[in-house]
Amino acid sequence: MKTAASLVLAGAGLALAAPGRFASSILKRTGYEACDNDCKLAGAAFPDKHTLQLMLENNWSEQCPPIYIGDADAPTATSRVCLDFVGPNVHFSFSSFPGYTYKSGAVSWKLMGNLINPGSWSAPPPDNTVTCGPNPSGDGLLCALPFSDILGTSAITSIKDLLSGMCPNGDREGLGLYLEFSGQVESTADSSVTSFKNQSPCTSRDASGQCTARDTATPYIEMAYRCSTCNVAACPPDEPEPPVTTTCGFGTGFGYQSPQKSLTLNTLSGQGCKRWGWYSTPSLAELQGGGISGPLYVGAGNNDISKATNVGTWAATANAAGSVTVSYLLNPPYTLDEVHVNLACTPIAKCAPGQYTLGKGGLNDVPTFASGPIKYPPCAGSSKAALIVHAAVDVLVEGTTCPAKTD
Numbered sequence: 001m002k003t004a005a006s007l008v009l010a011g012a013g014l015a016l017a018a019p020g021r022f023a024s025s026i027l028k029r030t031g032y033e034a035c036d037n038d039c040k041l042a043g044a045a046f047p048d049k050h051t052l053q054l055m056l057e058n059n060w061s062e063q064c065p066p067i068y069i070g071d072a073d074a075p076t077a078t079s080r081v082c083l084d085f086v087g088p089n090v091h092f093s094f095s096s097f098p099g100y101t102y103k104s105g106a107v108s109w110k111l112m113g114n115l116i117n118p119g120s121w122s123a124p125p126p127d128n129t130v131t132c133g134p135n136p137s138g139d140g141l142l143c144a145l146p147f148s149d150i151l152g153t154s155a156i157t158s159i160k161d162l163l164s165g166m167c168p169n170g171d172r173e174g175l176g177l178y179l180e181f182s183g184q185v186e187s188t189a190d191s192s193v194t195s196f197k198n199q200s201p202c203t204s205r206d207a208s209g210q211c212t213a214r215d216t217a218t219p220y221i222e223m224a225y226r227c228s229t230c231n232v233a234a235c236p237p238d239e240p241e242p243p244v245t246t247t248c249g250f251g252t253g254f255g256y257q258s259p260q261k262s263l264t265l266n267t268l269s270g271q272g273c274k275r276w277g278w279y280s281t282p283s284l285a286e287l288q289g290g291g292i293s294g295p296l297y298v299g300a301g302n303n304d305i306s307k308a309t310n311v312g313t314w315a316a317t318a319n320a321a322g323s324v325t326v327s328y329l330l331n332p333p334y335t336l337d338e339v340h341v342n343l344a345c346t347p348i349a350k351c352a353p354g355q356y357t358l359g360k361g362g363l364n365d366v367p368t369f370a371s372g373p374i375k376y377p378p379c380a381g382s383s384k385a386a387l388i389v390h391a392a393v394d395v396l397v398e399g400t401t402c403p404a405k406t407d
């Protein structure tokens with residue numbers, strides 16, 4: 001005996017197509033709750049329970065195949081097993097037989113194969129078994145067959161991969177399964193125990209869809225389904241990763257004042273002076289009245305400013321007491337790692353910055369620095385106070401690759 005729900009489905013099929021023929025394009029296809037809140041499943045196909053059909057019955061649309069007690073042709077009692085796709089499982093809900101309680105129930109199953117590829121189908125009978133337990137949300141039994149068992153994949157496969165296994169063709173034919181239902185029930189009247197099983201495939205139906213003949217030689221049923229597309233919006237695009245920045249050593253910088261005022265270090269005879277870089281010879285009055293300043297250049301090999309990088313500025317001033325302060329201001333992305341200032345009377349003995357009057361390292365990439373006071377030296381005769389402004393300059397780069405350093 002068919003239930004009201006399946007009669008409605010059967011009726012719809014009859015009205016829309018030849019008897020028993022499944023009108024897949026017209027029946028409503030609805031959601032699968034695993035899709036609903038998972039934006040990663042946007043565009044994925046899921047097995048649609050509203051498309052379940054019995055292949056051996058001319059693809060008769062059926063979500064709840066019948067089970068019976070007693071004689072197949074004149075059953076003592078009938079019930080049904082409803083299939084559903086819940087999360088990563090096929091659920092089989094065994095409805096109660098009126099007048100009986102379940103003692104046991106099981107689903108025998110076997111994957112037939114991809115519905116669009118009949119040449120690859122496996123042969124019956126179903127030879128895997130899942131046993132059923134009490135249905136937490138009803139009075140019958142519930143069996144869960146994991147998609148991962150059907151597909152023979154790991155139980156920790158992602159739902160997205162499981163769905164693509166269950167729906168190998170996307171939004172169309174899915175897989176076919178051989179199924180058999182069996183178990184035992186106890187009569188509430190006399191406690192007698194009886195077996196139940198699924199009805200064999202129906203071979204003929206009357207105009208109202210009632211089965212009038214069965215293929216009793218076939219103990220199993222063949223269940224097929226189609227897939228539908230998850231109705232969920234795509235995930236918002238990922239936030240872009242904040243760019244990785246790296247502090248790199250950029251090179252040696254020297255302060256420059258002007259073509260007239262800047263003299264090249266390589267004109268000096270001191271140790272280590274045969275290199276690029278400049279010094280100037282400001283008077284104390286010059287430093288006290290407004291001071292001197294200019295760009296800080298890195299990489300002016302052969303004193304060629306056109307090839308150098310202007311990384312910032314420097315300035316030197318003196319107070320009334322004759323104390324000189326040199327300050328640096330670097331332009332981003334350049335920063336200071338070390339500064340060295342030399343203010344001494346010519347001839348300059350050494351040009352290596354480590355030997356200068358004042359030096360400070362470990363500046364931690366500050367953009368500005370002001371030296372402590374340096375006494376303006378009293379130079380006699382033709383000797384002049386020579387000022388060398390030096391810095392070890394770093395650069396902040398995007399990414400992790402540092403440019404080649406200039407000395």
Ligand SMILES: *[C@@H]1O[C@H](CO)[C@@H](O)[C@H](O)[C@H]1NC(C)=O
Nearest residue numbers: 055058059115116118173224
């Ligand atoms: C039933 O459906 C299967 C799978 O979609 C298909 O291969 C088969 O041809 C259909 N049978 C009939 C009778 O329409």
